[in-house]
Amino acid sequence: MKQRIITGVIAAALFIGITLYGSWPFSLLILLLAGIGMYELLRMKGMERTFIGLIGYVFTIIIAMPEQWMRAIEPFTKTNAIILAVLLLLVVTVVHKNKTEYNHISFVLFSLLYVGFGFFYLLETRILENGVQLLFLVLFMIWATDSGAYFVGKSMGKRKLWPIISPNKTIEGAIGGIFFSILVAVICYAVGFVDLSLLSILVISVLVGVFGQIGDLAESAFKRIYDVKDSGNLLPGHGGILDRLDSALFVFPLLHVLHLLG
Secondary structure, three states: HHHHHHHHHHHHHHHHHHHHOOOHHHHHHHHHHHHHHHHHHHHHOOOOOOOOHHHHHHHHHHHHOOOOHHHHOOOHHHHHHHHHHHHHHHHHHHHHHOOOOHHHHHHHHHHHHHHHHHHHHHHHHHOOOHHHHHHHHHHHHHHHHHHHHHHHHHOOOOOOEEEEOOEEHHHHHHHHHHOOOOOOHHHHOOOOOOOOHHHHHHHHHHHHHHHHHHHHHHHHHHHOOOOOOOOOEEEEEOOHHHHHHHHHHHHHHHHHHHHOOO
């Protein structure tokens, strides 16, 4: 527990400090985290040191790259990058004479899209007007959802939510997580933390409460399939980057697709 607290405090201080500063240090931090996240997924599949793994790293960074950096390599776009990644992965299956199977390249392609766009939309949130407030608003909701689900589940949980994927999660805990997300939303609205209508902030809080937990379950499913306890060991006591940011990688793209953050 002591190690967990120390790691959490140090990691939070670094993340908050760089996020508040913004600019290129924040972009570099997010790209670094994206690369580590991709490494963690590839390591689960045992492909972290393969050639198609290298393709995965490169295109994860390209997908996660902020739009203003992409302008430096125009007319090349993220869509071009995805198409090129697909073609390169298919070339590998030919060159390796069927030693690299389609399930391998499908895993790499899916992973680079999941991780790349997850971190890209986290970056996109930071550069919005009032982006710092919006970013932390969503993160506060995610943290509240996690804490609420844990404590309500511990104290009141009786019915299992999805025992095959995550045996400790309960329906009562899931409801508690959504409630805590809404509670944070109401508090943030009351103190004027961010310039959003009450309806907007409540809609966001419900989506974060629901889909943040789905993002967590999706990551749990990865770990269950590949029989690993944590996605990585970069953060002692906390696991890996994906263990900490699985909900964020699910929620931020969703909120942007629905145009709820700007």
